[in-house]
Amino acid sequence: MTATLAPTLADTVTRGFARKRRMAFAIPAAILAYLVYAAISFDVASLVQRARFDNAAILLSDFWSHKTHVTRDNRTGKLTVAIEGESKGTYPPGMLPDWVSVSGNVTTIDLGTGHVVTYDDAGARMVVPGYGTIDIRPDGDKPVLTAPEPIPDWIAVAENRIGVTTPAGRFTYTRSKVETFRYQAGWELWFFTLDSPFYGKGFGELVALTTTGDRIDPLRSNLGYMVSEFWTNRMWRHGDVVWAIFETILMAFLGTMAAAIVALPLSFLAARNFMPLGPLRFAARRVFDFIRGVDGLIWTIILSRAFGPGPMTGAIAIAITDTGTFGKTFSEALENIDEKQVEGVRSTGANGLLRARFGVIPQITPVLLSQVLYYLESNTRSATVIGAIVGGGIGLLLTQAIITQKDWEEVAYYMVLIILMVMLMDSLSGWLRKKLIKGE
Amino acid sequence: MVDIAFGPERGKRPDLANNREAYMEMVRRKRMYGGLLLVIFVALMASGWMLADDRNAGGFWQGLHQVFEFPSEVFAEAWQKSANLPALFWKHLPALIETLNIAAVATLIGALAAMALSLLATRGLARWPRMIPVFRRTMDALRAVPEIVIALVLIYILGGGPVPAVIAIALHTGGALGKLFSEVAENADLKPVEGLASVGANWSQRMWLGVIPQVAPNWLSYALLRFEINVRASAILGFVGEGGIGHDLKLAMQWGQGRYDQVVAIFLLLFLAIVAIDRVSDHYRHKLVKGH
Numbered sequence: 117m118t119a120t121l122a123p124t125l126a127d128t129v130t131r132g133f134a135r136k137r138r139m140a141f142a143i144p145a146a147i148l149a150y151l152v153y154a155a156i157s158f159d160v161a162s163l164v165q166r167a168r169f170d171n172a173a174i175l176l177s178d179f180w181s182h183k184t185h186v187t188r189d190n191r192t193g194k195l196t197v198a199i200e201g202e203s204k205g206t207y208p209p210g211m212l213p214d215w216v217s218v219s220g221n222v223t224t225i226d227l228g229t230g231h232v233v234t235y236d237d238a239g240a241r242m243v244v245p246g247y248g249t250i251d252i253r254p255d256g257d258k259p260v261l262t263a264p265e266p267i268p269d270w271i272a273v274a275e276n277r278i279g280v281t282t283p284a285g286r287f288t289y290t291r292s293k294v295e296t297f298r299y300q301a302g303w304e305l306w307f308f309t310l311d312s313p314f315y316g317k318g319f320g321e322l323v324a325l326t327t328t329g330d331r332i333d334p335l336r337s338n339l340g341y342m343v344s345e346f347w348t349n350r351m352w353r354h355g356d357v358v359w360a361i362f363e364t365i366l367m368a369f370l371g372t373m374a375a376a377i378v379a380l381p382l383s384f385l386a387a388r389n390f391m392p393l394g395p396l397r398f399a400a401r402r403v404f405d406f407i408r409g410v411d412g413l414i415w416t417i418i419l420s421r422a423f424g425p426g427p428m429t430g431a432i433a434i435a436i437t438d439t440g441t442f443g444k445t446f447s448e449a450l451e452n453i454d455e456k457q458v459e460g461v462r463s464t465g466a467n468g469l470l471r472a473r474f475g476v477i478p479q480i481t482p483v484l485l486s487q488v489l490y491y492l493e494s495n496t497r498s499a500t501v502i503g504a505i506v507g508g509g510i511g512l513l514l515t516q517a518i519i520t521q522k523d524w525e526e527v528a529y530y531m532v533l534i535i536l537m538v539m540l541m542d543s544l545s546g547w548l549r550k551k552l553i554k555g556e
Numbered sequence: 557m558v559d560i561a562f563g564p565e566r567g568k569r570p571d572l573a574n575n576r577e578a579y580m581e582m583v584r585r586k587r588m589y590g591g592l593l594l595v596i597f598v599a600l601m602a603s604g605w606m607l608a609d610d611r612n613a614g615g616f617w618q619g620l621h622q623v624f625e626f627p628s629e630v631f632a633e634a635w636q637k638s639a640n641l642p643a644l645f646w647k648h649l650p651a652l653i654e655t656l657n658i659a660a661v662a663t664l665i666g667a668l669a670a671m672a673l674s675l676l677a678t679r680g681l682a683r684w685p686r687m688i689p690v691f692r693r694t695m696d697a698l699r700a701v702p703e704i705v706i707a708l709v710l711i712y713i714l715g716g717g718p719v720p721a722v723i724a725i726a727l728h729t730g731g732a733l734g735k736l737f738s739e740v741a742e743n744a745d746l747k748p749v750e751g752l753a754s755v756g757a758n759w760s761q762r763m764w765l766g767v768i769p770q771v772a773p774n775w776l777s778y779a780l781l782r783f784e785i786n787v788r789a790s791a792i793l794g795f796v797g798e799g800g801i802g803h804d805l806k807l808a809m810q811w812g813q814g815r816y817d818q819v820v821a822i823f824l825l826l827f828l829a830i831v832a833i834d835r836v837s838d839h840y841r842h843k844l845v846k847g848h
Contacts, residue, residue, distance in 0.1 A: 147664065150660075151664070154657055163714060163715070163719055166714070168713055168714075171713050172713045175709065363611065366604055366607065366608055367608070369604060370608060373597075374601075408830075408834065409827050409830045409831040410823075410827060411788050411827070411830055412788065413788070413792045413802065414823060414826070414827075417809065418623065419623070421622070421625075422614070422619040422622040422626065423613075423614045423615075423616065424612060424613030424614030426608070427607075427608040427612060428608035428609050428611070429612060431605075497700075497702045500702045500704060500705075501703070501704045501792055501796065505792075505795065505796065508611075514704075514705065518709070518712065531709075534702060534705060535697070535700045535701055538700040538701075539696065542699075542700065
């Protein structure tokens with residue numbers, strides 16, 4: 117018997133192996149072919165040329181450092197020192213960072229490691245250790261450069277502009293102004309802005325001020341003053357940022373919960389074992405399909421036309437989109453329940469509502485809760501994107517900061533906050549799931 | 557012993573002699589907790605909606621009757637110009653294909669990355685068991701970053717086009733699928749792996765021949781689900797950033813009246829594509845997981 121079976125069996129096995137071997141080559145080949153097609157259609161080759169790696173460098177350096185502009189207006193001789201060159205970060209008159217000193221008309225800027233820039237009436241000088249002195253004086257309209265020959269490529273000389281880039285800082289001279297940038301690590305002014313009485317104080321000094329120090333503002337305690345100075349920090353706007361984060365979480369919470377509340381009763385209509393009427397069931401399912409098919413993007417656009425920008429628009433958009441998803445998953449869960457418990461409740465003479473409450477809901481609660489909690493976490497992320505479209509929450513702040521293309525330290529700050537927020541919601545929903553479904 | 561079992565306080569012991577009373581007591585307590593939770597939940601929802609309404613530019617009741625105004629305006633205009641629609645479909649088809657390509661490439665790359673990450677992060681299968689927490693935290697971090705953040709930053713560096721969106725979605729997909737893949741791989745039968753190890757197979761051979769065939773149906777099903785999600789994400793990223801049908805939609809919307817026929821054409825294309833993909837992927841997922 118085995119003798120008669122063996123050839124066909126061997127044949128089948130060999131054929132099976134041959135097919136497997138072909139598949140093992142065909143699938144990677146197909147994937148590769150598709151990726152090559154995609155690379156051509158996405159024009160990856162020209163992307164390398166278009167890529168702005170200098171932008172990447174600016175971005176990365178802004179992520180962990182800040183720059184201070186020391187600018188002299190060559191016409192009026194007025195000197196301004198400003199962090200990131202912003203008016204919000206300008207040092208008030210009479211206040212200078214300790215590496216800038218002014219005596220008469222001479223300004224000395226110590227960039228560290230022996231790099232010193234001097235502005236005076238005749239022009240400006242920069243001393244670079246290991247190279248020499250770069251001397252710039254205006255001759256009529258044009259700046260004239262005197263520096264050791266040959267001029268290295270980190271000194272850019274154009275008709276009306278001379279720029280020097282060193283690791284310690286950048287320096288540019290034009291007819292109208294002379295400007296030095298110094299890069300330093302850290303996010304400056306994160307706690308207090310320059311106009312705040314608490315600026316530049318160490319941790320110990322601040323603790324001393326809150327506990328034993330005299331009141332700076334006689335009307336309120338130093339601690340309260342400090343908190344309000346921090347909260348209303350004009351450079352980093354901590355108060356607004358906290359509100360934005362709260363709005364984003366609020367959108368996700370309201371949207372998810374509203375969707376679950378609306379979808380639960382509707383899902384009974386779409387479940388085969390609760391809706392004997394075929395056409396109605398079909399209609400309910402198509403409604404869910406339609407809602408999911410239209411997609412959050414379109415709902416968001418339509419709703420923001422009606423309700424204007426803000427967190428409520430985002431919450432309603434999330435609620436509508438997820439009603440479709442929840443309706444589908446809840447009705448699937450309803451179709452998979454055990455009928456025996458419903459029978460048991462029916463045998464006590466319970467009506468439809470009571471049967472649903474005591475026979476059905478306890479069975480689907482775990483599925484329901486884990487779905488809702490999963491979506492709560494996922495929607496926190498969506499709420500960031502929806503916020504960027506409807507104009508609310510941290511998504512709006514982030515897109516605004518990116519569009520200005522200069523406040524990258526704020527972008528970095530928001531990114532860190534968003535990631536922390538999502539991770540927090542992730543662990544919160546995981547914790548709740550454990551607590552509620554597995555019973556501690 | 558009894559004291560330990562029922563807790564030290566005498567008062568908290570259920571009176572087992574009168575079990576009906578004890579049961580009713582338990583039910584009452586459960587109902588009270590349930591009721592309290594419900595009250596808190598309702599209060600949270602009510603105050604939340606009120607606050608959200610407050611901080612919104614337009615109010616809920618003023619906006620409610622306007623919800624259908626904009627769609628009806630759009631559809632009315634499109635209806636008048638319905639002759640244009642087939643041509644517009646044709647015109648925007650390449651953008652739709654680009655959106656689908658972005659999603660497909662990102663899902664593919666993300667899934668390949670997730671395969672490697674998940675095997676490296678699964679107990680019992682990992683190549684370097686000590687590195688498991690590192691790979692897990694990597695996946696967590698990848699999952700936590702919203703696509704839009706990476707996409708917008710990459711647009712600044714790489715310029716416009718579909719590649720920033722692909723990278724952004726692929727990174728997120730790698731993290732999200734990696735977690736699901738790893739949960740599936742945890743339940744894989746280790747006997748084939750041991751068998752392969754006994755004949756001297758190295759790690760990649762053990763994984764390729766011993767684990768992947770077991771988990772492939774579930775992995776594929778998750779990847780298909782992710783593809784559905786990524787098509788939507790790719791459309792949204794197009795709207796916020798650049799590239800694909802989302803961008804076309806944004807341009808047509810910004811133009812406003814006069815191009816509503818385009819808006820409708822793009823909307824219909826996107827709608828049909830999403831419904832079709834949902835259908836096909838649903839069908840295959842059922843087939844993969846349930847085997848029929």
